[in-house]
Amino acid sequence: MNIEVRTDRPYTVTVERGALDRAGELLRPLKKPGTRVMLISDSNVMPLYGRRLRESLEGVGFPVSEFIFPAGEEHKQIDTVCDMYRALSEGGFTRTDLIVTLGGGVTGDMGGFAAATFLRGMDFAQVPTTVVSQADASVGGKTGVDLPFGKNLVGAFHQPIAVISDPDALSTLPKHYFNDGLGEVIKHGAIADKELFEALERGGAQEQSIALEDLEQVMGRSVSIKRDFVEADTKDTGRRMILNFGHTCGHALEKLHGFRDISHGEAVGIGMVLACKAGERLGVTEPGTGERIAGALKKYGMPTEPGFAMEEIVAATALDKKSDGDTVRFILLPRIGESLIRPMTRKELLEALS
Ligand SMILES: NC(=O)c1ccc[n+]([C@@H]2O[C@H](COP(=O)([O-])OP(=O)(O)OC[C@H]3O[C@@H](n4cnc5c(N)ncnc54)[C@H](O)[C@@H]3O)[C@@H](O)[C@H]2O)c1
Numbered sequence: 001m002n003i004e005v006r007t008d009r010p011y012t013v014t015v016e017r018g019a020l021d022r023a024g025e026l027l028r029p030l031k032k033p034g035t036r037v038m039l040i041s042d043s044n045v046m047p048l049y050g051r052r053l054r055e056s057l058e059g060v061g062f063p064v065s066e067f068i069f070p071a072g073e074e075h076k077q078i079d080t081v082c083d084m085y086r087a088l089s090e091g092g093f094t095r096t097d098l099i100v101t102l103g104g105g106v107t108g109d110m111g112g113f114a115a116a117t118f119l120r121g122m123d124f125a126q127v128p129t130t131v132v133s134q135a136d137a138s139v140g141g142k143t144g145v146d147l148p149f150g151k152n153l154v155g156a157f158h159q160p161i162a163v164i165s166d167p168d169a170l171s172t173l174p175k176h177y178f179n180d181g182l183g184e185v186i187k188h189g190a191i192a193d194k195e196l197f198e199a200l201e202r203g204g205a206q207e208q209s210i211a212l213e214d215l216e217q218v219m220g221r222s223v224s225i226k227r228d229f230v231e232a233d234t235k236d237t238g239r240r241m242i243l244n245f246g247h248t249c250g251h252a253l254e255k256l257h258g259f260r261d262i263s264h265g266e267a268v269g270i271g272m273v274l275a276c277k278a279g280e281r282l283g284v285t286e287p288g289t290g291e292r293i294a295g296a297l298k299k300y301g302m303p304t305e306p307g308f309a310m311e312e313i314v315a316a317t318a319l320d321k322k323s324d325g326d327t328v329r330f331i332l333l334p335r336i337g338e339s340l341i342r343p344m345t346r347k348e349l350l351e352a353l354s
């Protein structure tokens with residue numbers, strides 16, 4: 001299926017089994033003949049899918065260079081982007097060339113940031129290979145890196161020229177990351193699509209928690225939900241903040257863990273449960289909503305307890321990008337499928353969470 005994203009620069013998200021081998025064909029109309037490609041991937045994904053993608057791109061006459069970095073959120077740092085700048089400079093890349101990111105959200109966010117900033121901006125396309133990146137990260141143009149002071153603190157809005165999403169690439173994803181990625185899909189259901197949430201709530205437990213043939217539908221639905229928020233508010237000044245449900249506390253937990261030992265989806269899952277419990281205490285959220293989300297997460301083997309004191313978590317939200325002075329725009333659910341933005345001081349947030 002094709003999903004159109006109408007931002008300042010419209011693009012198509014192709015979600016289709018086997019799309020990886022059609023990358024050249026899909027990108028050829030978007031770039032002039034002979035465009036050079038810097039293929040960026042991590043140390044796990046390049047050996048799995050790099051050759052196929054390279055062949056597809058070279059097959060339509062795009063010469064390909066490669067940049068590989070060590071896998072893991074702990075490498076989502078400005079130093080890694082500097083290594084990308086070096087490779088692009090030494091390779092003589094120009095503004096009219098193309099970066100193609102192949103991998104999870106870490107690869108897409110960092111490669112996209114290199115594309116946003118190298119030579120003040122060049123095109124990039126995303127080939128996402130995790131549930132997080134196919135369902136969420138590859139769409140919407142948020143790019144960037146972490147700082148020791150907090151998550152995604154340096155970045156840019158830079159939309160890809162195309163997203164080429166092949167659900168078959170998820171077949172090699174370790175089960176932990178497959179299930180973890182469903183945290184973001186559960187989030188999309190929780191904020192805007194009760195039916196999707198309930199389908200995920202019913203599923204789980206089996207070895208492959210979603211059959212490969214159903215993944216195209218699930219990823220497509222997740223992307224469509226995200227697309228609607230991105231189109232309404234591309235620069236994240238209002239409605240798009242709802243996509244950050246669970247992220248205020250989730251990002252704080254990632255920071256408290258030093259960006260190791262907890263994955264993004266796990267942290268967001270715990271953050272969603274905390275947000276619902278806060279909403280229930282405030283009388284905004286239907287009682288039992290937090291337990292329902294926790295129940296859905298547990299079906300996919302995800303943790304639901306933060307493991308840190310609420311004081312520490314709230315202190316670690318200090319640089320949340322939804323902040324406005326002392327106020328943070330906190331995302332709450334009245335009930336599953338509905339969401340709202342509630343400005344709160346950190347003192348109020350701590351009281352609601354405690
Ligand atoms: N820009 C956005 O809108 C957005 C949205 C959601 C998340 N994110 C970011 O995405 C990141 C998390 O993404 P992630 O969970 O994809 O992490 P990731 O990119 O680290 O990938 C997870 C692991 O899976 C491996 N992997 C990837 N694809 C594989 C495959 N097909 N087969 C085998 N192994 C594979 C990777 O090497 C890595 O070890 C976080 O940094 C988060 O902040 C960004």
Ligand SMILES: O=C(O)C(=O)C[C@@H](O)[C@H](O)[C@H](O)COP(=O)(O)O
Nearest residue numbers: 136140142151152240243244247321
């Ligand atoms: O695209 C968005 O907007 C989101 O909030 C999606 C989130 O799932 C994603 O993790 C995003 O990178 C968080 O953005 P940030 O602005 O809080 O760093």
Ligand SMILES: [Zn+2]
Nearest residue numbers: 184247264268
């Ligand atoms: Zn997220």
